[in-house]
Amino acid sequence: AQSVAQPEDQVNVAEGNPLTVKCTYSVSGNPYLFWYVQYPNRGLQFLLKYITGDNLVKGSYGFEAEFNKSQTSFHLKKPSALVSDSALYFCAVRDSAGNNRKLIWGLGTSLAVNP
Amino acid sequence: GAVVSQHPSRVICKSGTSVKIECRSLDFQATTMFWYRQFPKQSLMLMATSNEGSKATYEQGVEKDKFLINHASLTLSTLTVTSAHPEDSSFYICSASPSVGQTDTQYFGPGTRLTVL
Numbered sequence: 001a002q003s004v005a006q007p008e009d010q011v012n013v014a015e016g017n018p019l020t021v022k023c024t025y026s027v028s029g030n031p032y033l034f035w036y037v038q039y040p041n042r043g044l045q046f047l048l049k050y051i052t053g054d055n056l057v058k059g060s061y062g063f064e065a066e067f068n069k070s071q072t073s074f075h076l077k078k079p080s081a082l083v084s085d086s087a088l089y090f091c092a093v094r095d096s097a098g099n100n101r102k103l104i105w106g107l108g109t110s111l112a113v114n115p
Numbered sequence: 116g117a118v119v120s121q122h123p124s125r126v127i128c129k130s131g132t133s134v135k136i137e138c139r140s141l142d143f144q145a146t147t148m149f150w151y152r153q154f155p156k157q158s159l160m161l162m163a164t165s166n167e168g169s170k171a172t173y174e175q176g177v178e179k180d181k182f183l184i185n186h187a188s189l190t191l192s193t194l195t196v197t198s199a200h201p202e203d204s205s206f207y208i209c210s211a212s213p214s215v216g217q218t219d220t221q222y223f224g225p226g227t228r229l230t231v232l
Contacts, residue, residue, distance in 0.1 A: 032219055034220070034221075036223070041206075041226070041228070042225055042226060043119075043121070043208050043210075043223035043224050043225040043226045044159075044208070044210075044223040045223070046117075046220055046221075046222060046223075049219070049220060051219060090158065090159070094219075100147075100164060100172075101147055101149075101164075101212050101218070101219065101221070102149070102161065102164060103161075103221065105158050105159050105161075106158065107157070107158045108157075108158050
């Protein structure tokens with residue numbers, strides 16, 4: 001069965017420090033992996049995705065994520081956090097062999113960047 | 116690019132009435148749109164997948180007669196909550212996947228806050 005795990009409900013980091021939001025997944029075939037960000041009372045914004053190719057993916061707002069097949073992980077990273085990065089982050093996956101485009105979602109990680 | 120709008124952004128209605136929510140892809144065509152429900156401080160719950168010109172595919176446990184979905188064009192899907200009750204109060208979010216180009220990516224609308232009194 002396909003699944004996504006975001007092991008941390010909340011991540012706290014000081015402004016200027018590097019941040020990591022963790023995500024691990026399970027699919028039967030090759031994964032398509034996504035990160036989205038949600039600000040309060042808003043829809044989700046697409047940050048980045050891994051489909052194929054280079055394991056290190058760069059996305060919006062200075063975020064990047066590294067696909068690690070052996071560890072089945074797709075952790076989101078940013079070298080220097082901003083207070084404005086405080087939001088809810090969702091990881092999602094789908095099986096590339098799937099007939100539909102339905103995504104399996106993690107439960108979300110709340111990121112708080114402290115000034 | 117890849118902008119999705121939802122209307123209304125907020126609606127308050129009386130119990131027993133029906134509410135229609137529109138989801139539009141503004142600068143791309145979307146064969147497939149998705150409807151989600153999100154409770155406070157919780158993850159997204161997929162309600163149904165909406166395919167242009169065909170019947171929606173509902174997730175297990177979602178009543179298709181209560182949550183009517185119509186995807187009549189490549190840029191518009193609607194969700195109608197029929198005979199709404201207070202337990203239907205929630206944040207409803209739609210997403211759309213482009214028919215060409217970034218077909219694997221879902222682009223989200225800003226959400227609709229439904230409150231049923």
